Amino acid sequence: MRDAVSTSPPRPGSAAPPDPALAEAAAAALERLRTAAPLVQCITNTVVANVTANVLLAVGASPAMTDIQGEGGVFAELADGLLVNTGTPSAEQRGAAYEAVGARSRAGRPWVLDPVAVGALPVRTALARDLLAFRPAVVRGNASEVIGLAGGAGGRGTDATDDVDAARGAAAELAARAGCAVAVSGPVDLVRSAGGTVVRVPHGSALLTRITGGGCALGALTAAFTAVAEDPAAAAVAATTVYTLAAEDAAGAAGGPGSFAVALLDRLHGITPEQVAARARLVREEDDR
Amino acid sequence: MRDAVSTSPPRPGSAAPPDPALAEAAAAALERLRTAAPLVQCITNTVVANVTANVLLAVGASPAMTDIQGEGGVFAELADGLLVNTGTPSAEQRGAAYEAVGARSRAGRPWVLDPVAVGALPVRTALARDLLAFRPAVVRGNASEVIGLAGGAGGRGTDATDDVDAARGAAAELAARAGCAVAVSGPVDLVRSAGGTVVRVPHGSALLTRITGGGCALGALTAAFTAVAEDPAAAAVAATTVYTLAAEDAAGAAGGPGSFAVALLDRLHGITPEQVAARARLVREEDDR
Amino acid sequence: MRDAVSTSPPRPGSAAPPDPALAEAAAAALERLRTAAPLVQCITNTVVANVTANVLLAVGASPAMTDIQGEGGVFAELADGLLVNTGTPSAEQRGAAYEAVGARSRAGRPWVLDPVAVGALPVRTALARDLLAFRPAVVRGNASEVIGLAGGAGGRGTDATDDVDAARGAAAELAARAGCAVAVSGPVDLVRSAGGTVVRVPHGSALLTRITGGGCALGALTAAFTAVAEDPAAAAVAATTVYTLAAEDAAGAAGGPGSFAVALLDRLHGITPEQVAARARLVREEDDR
Secondary structure: OOOOOOOOOOOOOOOOOOOHHHHHHHHHHHHHHHHHOOEEEEEOOOOOHHHHHHHHHHHOOEEEOOOOOOOHHHHHHHOOEEEEEOOOOOHHHHHHHHHHHHHHHHHOOOOEEEOOOEOOEHHHHHHHHHHHHHOOOEEEEEHHHHHHHHOOOOOEOOEOOOOHHHHHHHHHHHHHHHOOEEEEEOOOEEEEOOOOOEEEEOOOOHHHHHOOOOOHHHHHHHHHHHOOOOOHHHHHHHHHHHHHHHHHHHHHHOOOHHHHHHHHHHHHHHOOHHHHHHHOOOEEEOOOO | OOOOOOOOOOOOOOOOOOOHHHHHHHHHHHHHHHHHOOEEEEEOOOOOHHHHHHHHHHHOOEEEOOOOOOOHHHHHHHOOEEEEEOOOOOHHHHHHHHHHHHHHHHHOOOOEEEOOOEOOEHHHHHHHHHHHHHOOOEEEEEHHHHHHHHOOOOOEOOEOOOOHHHHHHHHHHHHHHHOOEEEEEOOOEEEEOOOOOEEEEOOOOHHHHHOOOOOHHHHHHHHHHHOOOOOHHHHHHHHHHHHHHHHHHHHHHOOOHHHHHHHHHHHHHHOOHHHHHHHOOOEEEOOOO | OOOOOOOOOOOOOOOOOOOHHHHHHHHHHHHHHHHHOOEEEEEOOOOOHHHHHHHHHHHOOEEEOOOOOOOHHHHHHHOOEEEEEOOOOOHHHHHHHHHHHHHHHHHOOOOEEEOOOEOOEHHHHHHHHHHHHHOOOEEEEEHHHHHHHHOOOOOEOOEOOOOHHHHHHHHHHHHHHHOOEEEEEOOOEEEEOOOOOEEEEOOOOHHHHHOOOOOHHHHHHHHHHHOOOOOHHHHHHHHHHHHHHHHHHHHHHOOOHHHHHHHHHHHHHHOOHHHHHHHOOOEEEOOOO
16 A cells, blocks of 8 residues: 655755755654654554554564454554554444544644545545644655645545645645644655754655555654654654665665565664764755745 | 365376367466566465465465454455355454455455355355355366265365365256355365366365465466466366476475475476476366266 | 663572583474474564564474454364464453364463563553463463562563562562462573572574564574473473574574564574584573462
């Protein structure tokens, strides 16, 4: 279940040079994550639950897929981070999701919404739009999903049929409505803060679109980083940077999507804050205000 | 959750030589699949959802595990292919399955039924036999499951306790009842068209029986090929051929079932139509009419 | 979802030397398992279902994740072993679990309870304590889960926050209440028989705590061994020994958690009874009576 995060340079139009301070902030967040080992509750689809948990474990966080009614809210009070992913939103999971985001909202604590295939399908579209009222800290999806969440038509399934920049208007609309940062996956990932600052993350590999969970696991990693980053947008930038840098390394070592998935976990485990600081070429762009 | 697909030559009794035209048809179907990237809806068991999605992504299709009530039918209208697998048929999935096959049936579009462990267990046996009324294009299972679906006793769990050829009578019966092709997994796979033509696919590896989803993922691949092959039996032959050839390569590179599963995804990604045309030794046999 | 099983020598306090007879019993149980290929029903969490099935297949058992209402009890009558794991206990799974343990209990046949995150969360805690009345043959968990099941507060999520030896009192209490053996995962695993004999298994790798299902799969393997071992405690010792020895080999070949998980399956497939007999350093300790 997933969307595009692949290698390619920033568009010619984005003239700004990489900002080393952004790379250092991502590196520092990774260092704090390794120390804190945040407990991350994931209410996510059954297809990617395994790889999501493994991504969190590899990077140094602690996953818990507590997604049943009667436990969703109790655990959300304990957890350091929360992801709600709408990939296979059964009635049981929907109930758990409402419990969990209610608990986070009451406590004023961050949570991440990954609106998988929203726009194309009725149950999850109604669910995800409804959950916006509980004010996620970050919405993370591909361009079609972000557009679909904001009220557009969305793509088909989990494949983005829209370009990352096509989602900028929808991201601004979601920020106005829910006060959230928005992370849009694509060849170059885009993170827009609630206030309108835009950061581009030009790392990754096309192989992330050839394994299931390539995007969903990034949503969980974003939830992990909300426990240690300075603000929601910084969490999304740090998660995207660490993940896509590890993906670049994994792609270099891979003979196809099977060995890529294995190497991705190895690299998420092995990548150091120093490597993130040295290699990330994050660009702060014109604001969307 | 899986069934036997392993290496061994055609039985001495099957005297016919390989037919290169069958191999070329499978190769051409693979080429079309890579171009079309069909969107394949899978209502499948939670155990193999991940590997199923990865197999589809590796070969070049686009998976979507849309398996909840209220979305099963909507998505089946959009999807290029549909698999219903009875491995863990919860109430929620059963509802989604009825919605989905109803939509395909009304539209006259193909879908694939994988009757996992049917015959041995009551809920799925009733479900799978009921779904036959919606006329699947292909039924894909091991011999015991095919026999169980047709009304026999079935095996225990997902292990075939019957030989592939023992299922030929059941396959003919299912064809008469539902107008479907039937693909039977085993040491040499057998595909019977609705009309009674039998093709044998003598490829694969015994390691496919040592990973979960070894058979289930083939059901999903068959659904993907129904979107591009000339007819349902050709879809089953193409899927089985591509899958078992990739498995042969993977077995050669593997140190056990863990590395086999990884190499299988790499090879499904890497295998070319030219390799399929050159290597497949498909035999058209006497008809079951 | 998982807990600690890692390499480290027996504590200085445990003066007893390894007992070769224990190692030989584990080796003999593995040999019988490979011949019998027991059918193991797993009612387990959706996160680890895939790796659990693959672990069972790799070692030579036959998994079946039959976890829906209406089939849980029917299959439990057929199966050679049964695991109930409380990782994601949806209403559907809870119903299936009651059916299954009821069937095993009526037939006087063994089953294994893995009380994932019990103590910390209300639904699973009530479920697991309730299931004790059906007298599991083995309870397998980390120290916090065993303490939580016996009535203590438990840890947070699946991370053990207690030392293995801190669970000895709780293990004795569970034995008194349910007549079960108790296996406690940790740096050195501890298995306590219903009668109070304690065996320590000083093998494993810290990487088992960096992959999801590292502990859950061991619960399923324990259920497989109940079909061939002399008694429940011997099943737990054999499962833990085979699993942690394979993990040691896998860790030696791994570049991180991704390649570790792959190598673990390869080694579970490849490890021989002779290797188990030669390498296992199992220590029988003072009794807890």
